[in-house]
Amino acid sequence: MEFSSKLLENAVYEMSQLPGIGKRTALRLVLHLLKQPEAQTGRLANALGSLRKDIKFCSNCHNISDVVLCEICANPKRDKSLVCVVEDIRDVMAIENTSQYNGLYHVLGGKISPMEGIGPQDLTIQSLVEKVKNGAIRELIFAMSSTMEGDTTNFYIYKQIQDHELTTSTIARGIAVGDELEFADEITLGRSIIHRIPFESSLKANG
Amino acid sequence: MEFSSKLLENAVYEMSQLPGIGKRTALRLVLHLLKQPEAQTGRLANALGSLRKDIKFCSNCHNISDVVLCEICANPKRDKSLVCVVEDIRDVMAIENTSQYNGLYHVLGGKISPMEGIGPQDLTIQSLVEKVKNGAIRELIFAMSSTMEGDTTNFYIYKQIQDHELTTSTIARGIAVGDELEFADEITLGRSIIHRIPFESSLKANG
Known part of the structure; x- marks a missing residue:
């Protein structure tokens, strides 16, 4: 892609570094931002910047x-x-x-x-x-x-x-609630039989 | 979605304002940025900020x-x-x-x-x-x-x-170069017949 503007090219390049976002999508996103009020881009840029700068991880659980x-x-x-x-x-x-x-x-x-x-x-x-x-x-x-x-x-x-x-x-691994048995894969269905649970416990979980 | 961090919530919200990016994708993108070096987020934020601030439109063609x-x-x-x-x-x-x-x-x-x-x-x-x-x-x-x-x-x-x-x-609207006629829609095919071009001109275009 050849761009008429270095600023645009740079923004598209940085946007396309995100996972799952190619050059075309990046261009679409950047052009969208250009059509919105300037404040929106500012808020996005600030939110990303301060997230990265000020983010903390819990000292106990690392969340x-x-x-x-x-x-x-x-x-x-x-x-x-x-x-x-x-x-x-x-x-x-x-x-x-x-x-x-x-x-x-x-x-x-x-x-x-x-x-x-x-x-x-x-x-x-x-x-x-x-x-x-x-x-x-x-x-x-x-x-x-x-x-x-x-x-x-x-x-x-x-x-x-x-x-x-x-x-x-x-x-527990098993059949998802609401799923039909016939569509479950063999490994999941097999595990759900091996690790079957007492019927009384299942009643309790439903309540 | 409930977030454990206002900074994270804010970044995800701003990211999800982009077209075609929902909350889940926004969270994935933001978490990706958190795992990359801090400089990458800085470059993205700067590129977006300066694009919006310094972008010009050509006075003649508005590009x-x-x-x-x-x-x-x-x-x-x-x-x-x-x-x-x-x-x-x-x-x-x-x-x-x-x-x-x-x-x-x-x-x-x-x-x-x-x-x-x-x-x-x-x-x-x-x-x-x-x-x-x-x-x-x-x-x-x-x-x-x-x-x-x-x-x-x-x-x-x-x-x-x-x-x-x-x-x-x-x-000109017509059948794309390399396309099979049988897969073309009727309107396009119809137009390509109405607006048919002299065979000699098509030879020139190929050369």
């Missing part, structure tokens, strides 16, 4: 936060001996939305992925192991996504903490 | 430009009596890429669209009419997209300039 200790970790009503290990803030938001969880989180910041050059030292695993060593955690729930990388990460953490006295669990 | 008179309008080798009317800079870039056009452009900045609240006064039509009145234009090529809005805009401009002595034309 994104505006303060040193995030709202969840600072909440006295939360069960601090129950910790759910997740990949990033999106998982925290998803689980919070269920209103079914009253423990704390530990945000790893990604998963072990040799293909992408992400090793254990790039994640907050060491801090999690320290917490376990201090004996403050009663149960650890692994809630990583069900991929090879997720399983690897779970297993790596498990090896480091298995000698300590605590319960470990993973979230 | 986006860094200078008062854009490169195309300032080029002495260009035929200044031939003007191609287009919607925005993307059309200029597309036509320039063909290397088949040696005239100037007139960028309208959109098309007349009552549905979107865009009237003739929101476009640079008045400036085009002035140019025609000054008698500097020998031929006007309408190269708007072939939609109802595009046709309306063409017709609106045509009505304003029809009493002046100049040639008007529109770009």
